[in-house]
Amino acid sequence: MLIEVLIMLIAKKIIVRGHVQGVGFRYFTTTLAEDMGVVGAVWNKEDGSVHIEAQAEESVMADFVAKVGESPSPYGRVDSVTTQDIAVHEDRNSFREL
Numbered sequence: 001m002l003i004e005v006l007i008m009l010i011a012k013k014i015i016v017r018g019h020v021q022g023v024g025f026r027y028f029t030t031t032l033a034e035d036m037g038v039v040g041a042v043w044n045k046e047d048g049s050v051h052i053e054a055q056a057e058e059s060v061m062a063d064f065v066a067k068v069g070e071s072p073s074p075y076g077r078v079d080s081v082t083t084q085d086i087a088v089h090e091d092r093n094s095f096r097e098l
Helices: 025-036 058-069
Strands: 009-019 039-044 050-057 077-086 095-097
Touching: 009 058, 025 039, 025 050, 025 058, 025 095, 050 058, 058 077
Parallel strands: 039 095
Antiparallel strands: 009 050, 009 077, 039 050
């Protein structure tokens, strides 16, 4: 008997504010994403925030957002995290630091 499991991917844009630039935040976020099986990208913005586009299974995404909110970098400080649902891109297969 073959049992198929349907995995629902979700995607989010995550905006992180605080002391998140110049502290290895993107590096540690990339490592966290790779360890958790999250795909997408992370990059700095001119306003001092960090933006992340991520996609993963729903339960994994919830854990990822929570861990980002705790600052994956031991040198960073997160003051706020906002998320927005975005479209899933089936062709993404890695997490990149831009």
